[in-house]
Amino acid sequence: MSNHRPANKKGPKVGSGGVRRRRLEGRGPTPKAEDREYHVAHAKKKAREAEEKRQEAIKLARAGGKLPAYLKLEAGHELISGRNPVLEAVRAGVPLTRVFMVPGGTVDGRMEEAARTAAGRGAPVVEVSRGHLDTMTEKAAHQGIAIEVPPYDYTDIDTVVSDIAEADKTGLILALDSITDPHNLGAV
Template identity: 80%
Template sequence: MSKHKPSSKKGPKVGSGGVRRRRLEGRGPTPKATDREYHPAYAKKKAKEAEEKRNEAIKIARAGGKLPAYLKLEPGHELIAGRNPVLEAVRAEIPLTRVFMVSGNVTDERVEEAARLAAAQGAPVLEVSRGHLDVMTENAAHQGIAIEVPPYDYESLDNVIESIAELETPGLILALDSVTDPHNLGAVLRSASAFNANAVLITERRSAGVTGTVWKVSAGAAARVPIARETNLVRSLQELKSNGYFVVGLAGEGDVMLDNLELADMPLVLVTGSEGKGLSRLVRDTCDQICSIPISGDMESLNAAVATGIALYEVDRVRRKGSR
């Protein structure tokens, strides 16, 4: 009886397939190359992160180093920077908490006046390095001075209506429909102050709020013109209409030209639409009239702030003429 010799042929042993399947269980999808420590792409990613960290450290060091704790702003606070914006804001007696001045900058008359007026209002004046002020203003053109202002205190629409009702002249309110550019809001406030508007109405969502940029562009008008902020613009316009106001929307395809607006001397709300889409459908439907500004055929439309300023000027002109 011959003996069976074991095969010298190499190959998988019986049952090895199950072992291999168990080894592969739970491994999941293959990680990205940048997440595998042994892969060259991972080393490149880590090197890039380290370089970015070094560059940021160099940037901070050149700008004056990390900010000391006492120079950090309170949550929600904003900075207004630059000689003219700061002086205009302080002259308007806006609420402010601190003044930051670069050492040796008091030789400028505007800086000196701003610091003196702010100190008279009880705001502490702190001397800082130029590098620190660069960091605080994110390298804006601060010209050696900045002031810290608390979050803006918005009015309610009811309070605005009550305040205007006590005046002898018909009310004039500006309403902004989804105007999101803070530069436009600041310019609108400036025009509102120049042409005797009583208040500006904005919404809580899809609308620019009062920031340091708005304070700067408004040239102090944000302290002189009340700003009401409500949840729903259509509902607010309906409330104004129930209080005797006429609502006029500004749009290029209006049914009446601005110089023929017969509602100018009535209690009035002028509504300006967003920078791109203009008046929304619901707001347009709420308006009593849609008014357009005659412009050259070469120009398709006007900037929201510019259109608002022109309309305000015309309404103010008509009212002044009627009061003579």
């Protein structure tokens, strides 16, 4: 005899409506023990990560945590770091005080040209450790080279407006505020 009821009889219909099948599907793969917050392995992973972070801080402090006096920038001076930005600043004739280079790193034509041109203009080339340059640039991607530049001498708005009025061409004044990403400035 069959367990199925005929369609014209009262009572529940045959089957579970997929409830049992969905129950068997499960919830996917079991996470690794170290990814489960309640597991002992997770606590060990967190402790290991904290120790690695502490060791990295110690390594950075030994490499250049405190800067020697000869590496400190003059008041108001800034650093331009990275191969292309440094080379473009040197090519454009931006006044500079010193060139900082990491010895023994990958030196390419851009770095050589920047250092040679800056030295030709009287700026000393100072060899620094990677840790010191990391500290000086606040861990920016310096690529082993940076230049110290004096504060930029800004022109006041009255001078800009009078220069535009005296010119034969139509002028454009663009006022920007709080732009920190150079790509955004370049896009403008």
